[in-house]
Amino acid sequence: VEYYRYIRFFPDGHVMMLTTPEEPQSIVPRLRTRNTRTDAILLGHYRLSQDTDNQTKVFAVITKKKEEKPLDYKYRYFRRVPVQEADQSFHVGLQLCSSGHQRFNKLIWIHHSCHITYKSTGETAVSAFEIDKMYTPLFFARIYEQISVT
Structure with missing residues (x-):
């Protein structure tokens, strides 16, 4: 199985990241807005x-979409082992580079970490x-959006 990693940067500083085996033709249209219904999406x-060395870097902090968990009343009288609640975030560092004849079209991984904060x-x-050869560079694909003015 081949996986694709998609990162969508918005001009206002928001970012979305998705890792999936789905082809770009089916995923890219779903990444047009931040209000996507894809469950595996990370937002941040x-x-x-x-x-000082004139290298442009991108730093992002992303988390899984918050899900509203319904209360489970079915087993409310049974003693359960309390699950330690935690918030999980991913910190990503990428360096903006050029490749071939295109300028600034490639992002190289420089950092990736997971931060788990226990609420209690x-x-x-x-x-x-x-960061090894499994973290292949990401290449930009411009997304053209049509804006209708009425």
């Missing part, structure tokens, strides 16, 4: 940073992923 915000203690555990 990004910022651009320019270092406020403690945060950080797991940094090793």
Whole structure:
């Protein structure tokens, strides 16, 4: 199975990320707005940073869409082991590069980590992923949007 990773940047600083085996033809139209109904989508915000070496980097913090969990009354009289609630976020760092004859059309992974904050203690555990050849560069594909003026 081949997986695709899609990242959509919006001009207002919001970002969406999705990893799926679905082909671009079926996914890209669903990423036009932030109000997508795709369950596996990660939402967040990004910022651009320019270092002293004149390299432009993109830093993003993304989380899974919040789901409203219905109350489960079926087993309310049984003693359950309490599940430790936690918030999970992913921190991503990418470097903007050029490839071939196109300028600034490629993002190279420089950082990827998962931050889990436990609500009961406020403690945060950080797991940094090793950036290796599995993190292939991302290439920009411009999304043209038609805006109708009435």
